Amino acid sequence: MIWNLFLAFIPLVLSVWLFRSRRKNLGAWGLGFMALFACIPPNSNYLKSFLKVLISKITNISLLELGLVFILGIIPLGIWLFRSKIGRSVLWWLGFVLFYGFLPNAPYLLTDVIHLIDDIRTIQSIWIITLVLFPVYIFVILAGFEAYVISLINLGQHLHRVGKSQWILGVELITHLLSAIGIYWGRFLRFNTWDFITQPDYLLTRGVEELLGKQPLVIMTITFVVLTGLYWLMKRVTLGFVRRANDTINVRQSISN
Known part of the structure; x- marks a missing residue:
C-alpha cells in the first residue's frame, strides 16, 4: 500500500514540473518531493529488480518494443522541431508521457479497500482496527x-494559461476514462506501470482483448x-481551501500594509 502511495505521488511531482512555473512554486516543489521520498519503501529490491529488468529488455528488445520506443521518441522530437513556438522540449514531452503513465x-x-476488508478479518483486536487500521487506510486512500x-x-491551470480553457473538461473526462482502464488492468489483470517497458506487447494484446x-x-x-463524481467533489473542496488560504494571505498583507 505504501508503495502504491509512492507511485501516486510521482505524477503529482511531475505535474508541478510540467504545468507550473518552477521559479514561482518552490514551496510546491519542496512539498511534492518531501511527500514523494517520504513514501519510498525502505526495501531497495524494487529498484534493483527494475534495473535488472531494464538492462535485460535493452539487450533483448523485440521489434514491437523497438517500435514503441521509436514512436515515443519521434513524436515528441517532431513536435519540438516543427512546433518549437510552443516552447516545449523533448524532455517536457517525455515527462508528459510519464505523467499519464503513472x-x-x-x-x-x-x-x-479490498485489502482493508482482508485486514479486518485477520486482525482480532477491535482497538487496533479502530485506532490504527482505519486511520491509516483513510489517510493513504485520501x-x-x-x-x-x-x-x-495543475494540468487544467496549464491549459487555462495557454488559452485552452475550453479543453479542460474534455481532458479531465478523457483522463478519468484512461484511469478507469488503468485501474481495471492493475486490479484484475495485475499489470503495473513498469509493464509498459518490460512487456508492452503482452500488455497491449491482453489489455485490448x-x-x-x-x-x-x-x-x-x-x-x-x-472517478468523475469523486473528482468533481474533491476538486471543489481543494479549490475552496486554496481560495480561503489566498484570502487569508491577502487580508494579512493588507493589514500589515
Missing part, C-alpha cells in the same frame, strides 16, 4: 486521490462514474 496509480488506491486531483488541477468483454466494460464504466 497517473492511474493515484486513483488506483481507492481499490485498496492522499492518493488528492494527488490525482491536484495533478489534474479484455476491453472487449461485457464484464470489463461494466466495471470500467462504474469506475469512470465513481
